[in-house]
Amino acid sequence: MKLSKLAQAGIFFGMTSIGVIGMASSAMAVQSQQQLDEVVQAGQEINRSAGQSQQKIDKIADQIQSKLQQFKAINKEIDGLSVYNGQMNKQIDNQLIELSDLVTSMEQVSIIERQVSPLMARMIDTLAAFVALDVPFLPEERNKRVEGLKSMMERADIAASEKFRRVMEAYQVEVDYGRTIEAYSDLLLLEGREMDVDFLRIGRVAFIYQTRDGSKMGSWNTATKSWDDLDASYRTDINKALRIARKQLAPDLVVVPVNVSE
Template identity: 30%
Template sequence: MEFPFPRKRDSGRRLMLIGLAAFSLAAAANDAAAQDSLSQASIQAQQAQAKLQQRIDSADDKTRQALQTLRQANQQAARLESYNQELAPVVESQAKRLATQRQALAQISVTREALPGEMRKMVEQLRQMIQADMPFLRQERLARVDDLDKLLASDQASPSDKLKQIYSVWRTELDYGREMDQWSGPLDGAQSAESSRNSQYTREVDFLRVGRSGWYYVTPDDRAGGVWSDADQQWEALNGDDIREVRRGIRIAEDQSAPSLLHLPASVRVENGVAMANSENSAAADAPATDATGANAEDQG
């Protein structure tokens, strides 16, 4: 026997179950899609975060590099500032030197025009000084001045060479005031102390010059000697002790004896003007002590 109602109920149940299953499938599909979407969004977020972190790391590297560059620049700036401070005096000195050179260049034409006349004056002053000086080696010294005259008149030498030669002769003359020298030669050009009656008397003697303060001679046998009197322009006789001192000075000048003080009358006046250095009564206490090195206590050179 068949019962229709229960059949309808079972059919509706099956439909309900089918709908629930379809809904479940749809929900499951939606959940899967949602999960896929969430997973994709998570992946994208992670990728974006990774990219952002890379940019942050890159920015940090650039920042650190910029800081390192800045530190190096600051250190270099400090070194340059210190270097500039060290160079500042040098630059200032060079600037002054350049200014001086510019001024010299601006005046070079004037200097070039005035140089020949100035060199001529220097030579004439040198000649006058030799003629006014004690007459030791006068011919030799004047010959050097004559050579300078010829040099100035020549066009073969440059102005610098002429000036250099003039300075050389001047230095030679100035050295006479600081040096001690000895030589042998004829006693001419002035009467000796032992032959005042014979103006033509000539004799070979040994000379001693101590700077420009003393000029002496002794005969080879040491029996006679004299000191040049610059005030009287003639030789005056020396006594035996002075002759022995002159001979000792000659040995010192020849490096045959150790340097020491020489007690001799001077050829020029004492600088303070108290007494004549080569008067007849002069003695070692009255005359300036003459050093064997070529200078005296009262420098006359």
């Protein structure tokens, strides 16, 4: 059956319309896919940017936390330094007071030294006179000590404090002689000749000699400044006292003559 031209034209138009619609649908689908891809890509870009932003935020947060810890540590250090500075200020104040006292003392030192030097000279002269008038034990040693003090006073390389200490030390030695017992050997001029004798000193109340062979004994008389002969009855006690003084016997009671000046 043959269609009319009008019918054929209608069929052709219909087919053409369908083709156009199909092409439009395909174009729309492609466009939608492109838009979807763009949206997905935009979303990925947003996520990637958000991740980078989060990393930056985390890094900043870590820095803030670190700075906060440093701030707290510095505050504690400042508190400690404040306490330390307070203590140091108190010490400085005390040192300034001590410095002021030292300055005052130093100003007085020259005055004191001018007064001490004549005093020490008088003390040495007094000591020399005392040794000359005292019981004549250890004369060489004691006179040498006094002469040493006199020579020391002329020296400029010895401080006044050291000079005073040595003078007082010499006085202390003389004081100790009065409360100790001592035995020593030396030469003694007897009957015009020197003899080797043993000396016994009991404080300053008894000063006795005995010859090595025990044949002669004597006691110093403080009144006549000479030796008095002793009876042989003292020999046992004197020998015992000599051994006690030399620490060869334990301390014990002995009988010896004692001369006391009025």
